[in-house]
Structure formats: structure tokens, C-alpha cells
Amino acid sequence: MMHSTRTAIARQGRLALRSRRTLSASAVLSDDDHASGGLCFALTDDQKAFQEVARSYARDVIAPAAAELDRTMAFPEEIFAEMWEMGLVNAHIPEAYGGPGLHAVDGCVIQEELAWGCSGVSTAIEANTLAQMPVILAGTEAQKKKYLGRMTEAPLKCAYGVSEAGAGSDVAAIQTKAAKQGDAWVLNGSKMWITNGGVAKTSGEGGWYFVLAVTDADASVGRKMTGFIVDADSPGITVGDKLINMGQRCSDTRPLFFEDVVVPAENVLGQEGAGFKIAMGAFDNTRPPVAAGAVGVARRATDEALAYAKERKTMGKPIAEHQALSFMLADMATGIEAARLLVHKSAAIIDTGASNTMFASMAKVFAAEHCAKVVNDAVQIFGGAGFNTEYPVEKLMRDAKIYQLYEGTSQIQKLIISRHVLGMETLDP
Numbered sequence: 001m002m003h004s005t006r007t008a009i010a011r012q013g014r015l016a017l018r019s020r021r022t023l024s025a026s027a028v029l030s031d032d033d034h035a036s037g038g039l040c041f042a043l044t045d046d047q048k049a050f051q052e053v054a055r056s057y058a059r060d061v062i063a064p065a066a067a068e069l070d071r072t073m074a075f076p077e078e079i080f081a082e083m084w085e086m087g088l089v090n091a092h093i094p095e096a097y098g099g100p101g102l103h104a105v106d107g108c109v110i111q112e113e114l115a116w117g118c119s120g121v122s123t124a125i126e127a128n129t130l131a132q133m134p135v136i137l138a139g140t141e142a143q144k145k146k147y148l149g150r151m152t153e154a155p156l157k158c159a160y161g162v163s164e165a166g167a168g169s170d171v172a173a174i175q176t177k178a179a180k181q182g183d184a185w186v187l188n189g190s191k192m193w194i195t196n197g198g199v200a201k202t203s204g205e206g207g208w209y210f211v212l213a214v215t216d217a218d219a220s221v222g223r224k225m226t227g228f229i230v231d232a233d234s235p236g237i238t239v240g241d242k243l244i245n246m247g248q249r250c251s252d253t254r255p256l257f258f259e260d261v262v263v264p265a266e267n268v269l270g271q272e273g274a275g276f277k278i279a280m281g282a283f284d285n286t287r288p289p290v291a292a293g294a295v296g297v298a299r300r301a302t303d304e305a306l307a308y309a310k311e312r313k314t315m316g317k318p319i320a321e322h323q324a325l326s327f328m329l330a331d332m333a334t335g336i337e338a339a340r341l342l343v344h345k346s347a348a349i350i351d352t353g354a355s356n357t358m359f360a361s362m363a364k365v366f367a368a369e370h371c372a373k374v375v376n377d378a379v380q381i382f383g384g385a386g387f388n389t390e391y392p393v394e395k396l397m398r399d400a401k402i403y404q405l406y407e408g409t410s411q412i413q414k415l416i417i418s419r420h421v422l423g424m425e426t427l428d429p
Contacts, residue, residue, distance in 0.1 A: 054113035062117030069250035084155035098152030104347035108292040115296030120248035127195040131158035133282035138270040178213035197254035207232035227275035236261035247398030291367035301378035335370040358420040365413035368403035
């Protein structure tokens, strides 16, 4: 793509993100909305602007680069830097710390478009969000200024260090420990499958990790762990080799090793023993945009399948006119609309300040499971052509699987939902 066109998109992005922001359309009802029945599904003008910027960049820059990024498995440094310059990275950081301070719905609108282009790229951005969310939720003013502020001054990366080889869904089983020594804490242990784990250390001075560690092994699960902000250049941190994933291969996923890493006391997040609650609270905010990514992948797969079905002919007519395939496309489109509504509802609840735990899990599991079905059906519609790299649907199928796994497996989401449902007398709206 011509540099001048990319520059124009970047300029459009900066202007959109500097514009006056309003509460999300899903969360605020005007008099006209009440007159029409009390609900409004339209995006605000600002959200439409964010959407157009992200959509243009995804179509013109990210999608054309996706196949090569998948082949080389290289981190998309240039794309990341451009999106940072446009304001599409760290968009949730409050204005007080140099960020745009976008609302949750705004972020979901952006994530869907970026994932349409390549979910490996969108995951690199969302990894920053996940790592920063504990700081946003529980950080002191000094921590926020120091660690959120620097993310808006340069295209730095950060990572969320919770999962371990023996502690994925079972966070209570983590073995990384932190022992207090004088005015500091000393970390020892390892983390696994850490997105942005390597680039957080190599992206320049200032990258950092959120690390969850056991500080009181005898305490209850809710009190035994503490969250720490750990500078990526701290002595004693070793970054393992990049993991070769099934999909989203440009995403930087690695193990991290901590050997006698000294962390100053002022880098404890919240109170000692509050780490589990902080780490889990972050997911309520990050599962909606992850689910939005699944919607974006499903939408891309459906777009590809729809175009192919209209062009490919069998038995004298386009295969789209065969009922068997047209019904598949109908199911794909219906589920995408339903998933997006769940995503936007779960995000809009955040914007009102209410708890969205159940709806965040509903959005995550529904979008992830439907995405998996859509990409499978897209390959089926392509037939043998869908089984090779000439068309993008095979990559989309590989990319989609992770949505059923990271930020809580589909089974964990159902466990969370069922616990909420069992605590209800009825499902009255």
C-alpha cells in the first residue's frame, strides 16, 4: 500500500480519537430512543468514526500483510507502531495518564475490525490491554502515572503474567512465589503462554509485566496471591523461545522465568493478598473485547465464504443458490449478529459502572464457540480449495481455536455462568 494512503489513515485515526467522546450508545438513551421503545442499537458518531478508522486500516494494511505474518511468525512491529501512533493501541488508558480514555464499547468496536484483518495483530494489542487492566483497576496514582503514562509516550509493550505450565484455568495452582526481604519482594518461578512476553522486554526501555505470585501459601485462595508490576529489564528475568502456535502466529507467546527478581514494595498492586481478585477482575473488562475479536474473525470468514459461494458454480448455478449452502450462510450471519449484541451489552454494562461478570462470560463463550463453527463451515463451503493456503479461510480456522482457550476456556466461562444462574430464582429480565 502506498505510504501516503497509510499516512492519511493514520491522520484520520488521530483526529477521530481526539474528538469529543460520549458515553456508548448502548448505555445512554435519548428522548428519541425512549419514544421508539427505549432501546438504541446505533453507534454514536464517535464510535462510527473509530470503526471506520479501524476498518480502513484493517482492510488496507493488516489484511494484506496477514499471510506473510503468518508464514514468518514475525511480530508486526511496524503495524503496531502505526496503530500506536493512530491511538488504536492503549485506547482504554484514561486521559489523566495520556490515553484517549475510550469506553468499553468503543474498544470492542475497534477490536472487531482489527481482528477482521488479522487476529494475531489484534491479540498483540489486546495483550497490552490485559496487562494494563490490573493497574487501571487497582493501581495507586503513582503507579498509574508511571506505568500507564509511559505506554502513551512510546509504542511499548507489556504482558499479563499469570498462567503457568500447571496452572491455566486453575489459577489457584500457581507456583511462582514472592518472598518479602526488607523493603522489597523477591520473585522466583515461571510463567507460560505469555502473550507479548518477549516484545515487552525488547520493545525499548519501559516494558513491564503484571505478575501474580503466591505470598502466603497457607492463606485461602482469595488471599494467598499478590499482584506485582515488574519492570521487564529487571535482573533475573529470562525470556524463553517463542512458542510455535497453531494460529495467530505473529503473536509473541513465550515462557518467562524469574530467578531472584527484586521488586520494590511500591510495585505491589493493591494490598498484599489481593492479587487473585485483581487478576480476575481484569477479565471482566477484557473478555468483551476478546469476544469482539472472535466476532471479527467469524465475520471475515463469512465474508470470504459469501464471496466465494456467489462466484463458484456447480450444476449450472452459483453454489450460494443451493439451499444446503445458503442455510449455512444464514446460520453464520445470525450467530454473528447475536454474538455482537452480547459483546456490546457486556461492554455497555462496564460503561455504566455495574458488574458484568456473567455477561462477559456469556459474550466470550458464545462468540468463541460460534466463531469456531463459522470458520469450519467457511472451509466446508470452499471445499478442497479451503484446505490450502491459496485462500485465507484455512488461516482463519487455525486462528479461531484460541478464542475457546485464552482468557478462560469455554468450559470456565460456562462454570462462571452456571454459578450466577444457580444463584437466581428466575431469569426474569
